[in-house]
Amino acid sequence: MANPKADLLQGTLDLLILKSLQLEPMHGFGIAGRIGQLSKDMLTVEQGSLYPALYRLEEQGWIKAEWGVSDNNRKAKFYSLTATGRKQLVAEEHSWAKLSTAINLVLGNA
Amino acid sequence: MIRKLESFFQRRRLETEMAEEMRHHVELQTELNRKSGMSADEARFVALRQFGNVASIQEQAREVRGWLWLEQLLQDLRYAIRQLRRNPGFTFAAILVLGLGIGANVAVFNFVHSLLFAPPTYARPVEVMRVFSQAKQNPADLRDFSYPAYREILAGNTLFSDALASVLLVVGVGEKGDTRRAAAAVISANYFSVLGVSPAQGRTFLAAEAAPGAGNPVAIVSYVFWKKHHFDSALLGSTLLINSRPFIIVGIMPEGFTGTTALFYTEIWVPLGVYDQVANDDKADAGRTLTDPMSSALMILGRLKPGLNAVTGQPALQALTTNLVQTFPVQQKDRSLTMAPPSRFASSNNDTAVAWVGALLLGMAAIVLLMACLNLANMLLARGTARRKEIALRLALGGGRGRIIRQLLTEGFLLAFIGGVAGLLLALWSSALLTASLGRMIPIDLVWSAEPQPALLAAAFGFCLLGTVGFALGPAIKLSRSDVMVHLKEHAGEDLVRRRWGFLPRNPLVSAQLALSLALLTCAALFIRSATRAGTGATETGLKTGNVFLVEIDASLGGHDKKQELGLYRRLNERFAALPGVESASVSVDVPLSGQDFEKQLRRVGGGLSGNSSASAKWNGVGEDYFKTVGLPLLRGRAFTVAEATQAGEPPVVIINDRLAKEFWPDGDALGQRLLLSDEGAAAGASTQVGATDPAVSKLTEAYEVVGIVPATRHNLFESTPDKGIYLPFARGSRSHVFFQLKFASLPPESEVATADLLRRVVSGVDAALPILSVKTFTRHLDGNIQIWIVRAGAAIFSLFGVLALCIAIVGAYGVIAYSVARRTREIGIRMALGAPPLAVQRMILRENAVMLGSGLLVGLLLALGIGKIVSSLLYRVDALDPVAFTVAPGVLAVAAFFACWLPARRATKVDPIIALRTE
Incomplete structure (x- = not known):
């Protein structure tokens, strides 16, 4: 499947997921939609990476899952940030900023 | 960690949650698609496509959760057990082959371990x-x-x-x-x-x-x-x-x-x-x-x-x-x-020889295990080819390659484990048998125990692991590399790969297996020939001992004074000779194949003649009727007289064998010549020259006159030619430990026990305190000989290995050939439908397999030549290139291989072409 949109840099998916959960709890489909929406459809999240990533983050204790009812009245699993998850988000945002600055410097765009 | 444990025990709940979550995702996507104007079916189809391979994603998600390997192991084990139970014939054959291979290894390891590696039982x-x-x-x-x-x-x-x-x-x-x-x-x-x-x-x-x-x-x-x-x-x-x-x-x-x-x-x-x-x-x-x-x-x-x-x-x-x-x-x-x-033994330095035998046995056992592994690899490959479709399906449905290899390995390990347990039981049983049979031969307690030792168990487990890697890994990797599309579509697993090296054997594993089988089989044949020779060894000692009974006595064990012995033995000899049915009786210090070795240094009296003037020779002290009793003809001269045999004061006389006569007096008559004897021979070794300065030679006072010449007899089974030997009158060459020989007119086997009892009573009648060490027929004495035992045990072990090798090779060859023919049923059907006569098709298949069989047999023959050279020192009077062994063994294997080819080919041509074409 050809993908004209930008590929996700490895390791950034975690950051995107954490960021999209910053405001409110969301289910998996919602997270994927939110990332697409925020990136103006430049980034799409493959489901094949999304769910393993969600389980991994849950495993690490950065997000937690609860069953709730979605907008269209269906049972869905909602993910929300935990306290450590918030800290992790701050840390990752910080390191991403540093990284992107560094890369821009190398590319001579700063 | 605790979370992981938790997730392991709640895996069923997590599993349903995951499925539900993903279904929810797809539903939302479907709705979204419908909003963008698709029909209901199309929306769902596109949503599923967008989501991707559900099973594969679930698998990845599971892996994140940890404990997956344990879950998968249990799953694999369950699956493996199911697979094994579904093919009981295959399972039984595999376990049998492995059990025999591992059993042989453990038994030999047990033996070699106590022989070579078990530490001494004292401190540091x-x-x-x-x-x-x-x-x-x-x-x-x-x-x-x-x-x-x-x-x-x-x-x-x-x-x-x-x-x-x-x-x-x-x-x-x-x-x-x-x-x-x-x-x-x-x-x-x-x-x-x-x-x-x-x-x-x-x-x-x-x-x-x-x-x-x-x-x-x-x-x-x-x-x-x-x-x-x-x-x-x-x-x-x-x-x-x-x-x-x-x-x-x-x-x-x-x-x-x-x-x-x-x-x-x-x-x-x-x-x-x-x-x-x-x-x-x-x-x-x-x-x-x-x-x-x-x-x-x-x-x-x-x-x-x-x-x-x-x-x-x-x-x-x-x-x-x-x-x-x-x-x-x-x-x-x-x-x-x-x-x-x-x-490690009592004597000085024979450890290397034992180490060598041990290594040889280990090598043989390793070859059997190797063959068992090759064979199983073949069987698994053949069966795996049948499972290609299943594996392709699993790959298509999102099974990882590693996962499939792991599954196949688990199956292999399970087989090896069951085979190992079977092998261990077999090994314990055969070790006990070996110990018991050795125990009958020698009067000592071998340390060699048949009880399982930790080292033994570790070895068995090691062989299991080796076996698994050996026979499961190859096929597993080969199978999982398959091209999904080809195998899903393919017809009945025909060989689609065009072979570039058509002249090479189609299946090198089968060739290798045949080669090893032939090598082992030839060795087995060599040892069986040895055993047959050794079995008839009684006549080949040079004695006629058909109806002879042996009574072994040692008066010194009964606390008798050495001075009384001569008279005591004389009285006993007379009583024996007077028994009804006894033709003659005699006493002697030694008997052939007694395992003892008595040597004396000899020097010829009188110079100026050609030939050697000094030598060492085996000696025996015998009574006057010895030669008559054991059936040894006098070539020249006379036997000892009663006086010479019983009284030490008589003029010193000696009877020599023809080997010695030829060496000392090559061109003259030995009769009437004289010899000097010295006792120091055994201790000082044959290399010591008898010289006047040696204190021992001062005993060489009397010269012995040669009064008779007898044929040389074989004293030791492994002697290529009989050794030089002399006979002294019993009175001049006696020991406390003696043998009496009694020649009966007839000795029916059923009277053996009664005769033995009678002889015991005769002995205690002469002196109740005289310790009898053994009473047995000469034939039994030979049966109990340790050298004959070694040859026979060798023959038994190698025959076993040989039969094992033959069975394994035939099962392997048959399985693989039958399978490859079965896979061509369609092709054969087409040929037959187009009018090919059955015989021509059979010949074609035979011709195609001839390369594989021929190359295997050729390599095997070369291997057998090499191994024959190595084991030749253990062979009893059989040439390392024994023509019988080297025609029978390849012959048997070739015939077996031919049938392994021909039977499946014949079956294939018997199939109705219509049915053949419709296969699959």
């Missing part, structure tokens, strides 16, 4: 060294020491913290008339402290008890001895008859302690103080007392001082040599001291 064996007196001219000439030399070594030494002295003996134990022979050691008082072992019960010997001539009859027995007495609590302090003398048991050694040897148990220990009473003439040192400085009976083992080893101890050893040569200038002339780790 590395510190213990055995001291020898070595001839400077001839490094192979090693001697032990006299008691005075032992005292001297102890006194003047800076090398050892302490050193023990010990003499290994075979003694008669038990009640009169029912004498059992047992391994015993006559030891110094510090024996147990040097070895670092303390008794399980009672005490060790006191210094006073071990002093020369103390004569205090005390004994210590082994745990095995105690076990034989059913752990009698009253054993300590009870009386034990050793060579018919009462000894009081003062100690019992702990379980597992074998004394200074590693291969068999010392059963009884007595102090050096009773040496003169207990030492019998089984030793070369006959008649010498303990304190005689000319003796060399004492084995000395020392424990090195801390910090010293075989190298750093050399200066101290040099100092000891100097000291000893000064004190004993005659005995230690041209000799120096050496030290070496104690041999």
Whole structure:
């Protein structure tokens, strides 16, 4: 499947997921939609990476899952940030900023 | 960690949650698609496509959660068990093949382990060294020491913290008339402290008890001895008859302690103080007392001082040599001291030969295991080819390649594990059988136990692992590499790959397996030929012993005085000869294949003749009727007279064999010539020349006149030609340990037991205290010969290996060929439908497989030639290139391989073309 949109840099998916959960709890489909929406459809999240990533983050204790009812009245699993998850988000945002600055410097765009 | 554990136990709930979550995702996506204007079906289809491979994503998600490997292992095991149960025929064949392979390995390992690797049973064996007196001219000439030399070594030494002295003996134990022979050691008082072992019960010997001539009859027995007495609590302090003398048991050694040897148990220990009473003439040192400085009976083992080893101890050893040569200038002339780790056996340095046999056995067993693995790999491959579709399906449905390999490996390991357990049971059973059969031959307790040892279990497990890797990994990798689309579409698994090297064997594994089978089979044939030869060995000793009974007696074990023996044996001989049905009876010191070796140095009297003038020869002391009784014809001259055989004062005469006659008097008549004899031959070795300076030669006072010549007889099974030998009249060449031969007119097998009883009664009628060691027919004597046993055991083991190899090779070849033919059923159907005659099709298949079979057989033949060369030293009078073995073995295998080819081919051509075409 050809993908004209930008590929996700490895390791950034975690950051995107954490960021999209910053405001409110969301289910998996919602997270994927939110990332697409925020990136103006430049980034799409493959489901094949999304769910393993969600389980991994849950495993690490950065997000937690609860069953709730979605907008269209269906049972869905909602993910929300935990306290450590918030800290992790701050840390990752910080390191991403540093990284992107560094890369821009190398590319001579700063 | 706890979360992971939690998730493991809640995996069922998590699983449904995951499925539900993903379904929810797809539903939302479907809705979204519908909003963008798709039909219901299309929306759902696109949503599913967008989501991707559900199973694969779930699998990835599971992996994140951990504990997956355990989950998968359980799953794999369940699946493997299901697979094995679904193909009981395959499973049974695989377990049988593996069980036999592993069983052979474990049995041989058990044997080789106790032979070579089991550590000595005393403390810190590395510190213990055995001291020898070595001839400077001839490094192979090693001697032990006299008691005075032992005292001297102890006194003047800076090398050892302490050193023990010990003499290994075979003694008669038990009640009169029912004498059992047992391994015993006559030891110094510090024996147990040097070895670092303390008794399980009672005490060790006191210094006073071990002093020369103390004569205090005390004994210590082994745990095995105690076990034989059913752990009698009253054993300590009870009386034990050793060579018919009462000894009081003062100690019992702990379980597992074998004394200074590693291969068999010392059963009884007595102090050096009773040496003169207990030492019998089984030793070369006959008649010498303990304190005689000319003796060399004492084995000395020392424990090195801390910090010293075989190298750093050399200066101290040099100092000891100097000291000893000064004190004993005659005995230690041209000799120096050496030290070496104690041999695993009693004798000096035959460890290498045993190691070699062990290595050979291990090698053979390894070949069988290798073949079993090759065979299983073939079977698994063939079966796996049938499972290609299943595997392709699993790959298509999102199964990871690693996962599939793991699954196949699990199956392999399960098979190996079951096969290993089967093999272990088989090995224990066969080891017990081997020990029991060896135990009947020799009067000692082998350390070699059939009980499972940790090392044995570890070895079995190791073989299982090896087996798994060997036979499961290859096929697993090959199968999982398959191209999904090709295999899903393919027809009945035909070979789609065009083979670039068509002339090479289609399946090298089968060729390799055939080659190994042929090598083993040929070896087996060589050994079976040996055994047949050895079985008829009785006639080949040169004697006619058809109706001959043997009675083995040792008066010294019954505490008789050596001076009475001659008369006693004479009376017994007369009683035997007078028995009804006995044609003649005689006494002799030795019988062929007795396992004993008595040598004397000979010198021809009178120079100026051609031929050698000195030699060493086997000797035997015989009665006047010996040659008549054992059926040995006199070539020239006469037998001994009654007077010569019974009275030492008669003129010295000797009967020689034709080999010796030819060597000493090549062109003259040996009759009437004279010989000088010396006893030192055995101790000094054949290389020692008889010279006037040697103190022993001073005994060469009388010259023996040759009065008769007899044919040379084979004394030892492995002699290529019979050795030189002489016969002395019994009165001049006698020992306490003798054999009586009785030739019966007829000896029906059913009367054997009654005759033996009768002979026992005759012996006790002459002297009730005379210990009978054995009463048996000459044929049984040969059956019990240890060399014949080795050849027969070798033949049995190798026949077993050979039959194993044959079965494995045929099962393997048949399976693979049958499978490859079955896969071509469609093609054969087409050929037949187009009018090919069945015979032509059969020939085609045979021709195609001929390369594989032929190359296997060729390589196998070369291998067999090599192995035949290696084992030729163990073969009994069979050439390493024995034509019979080298035609029968390849013949059998070739015929078997031909049928393995032909039967499936015939079946394939019998199939109705229509049915064949419709296959799949």
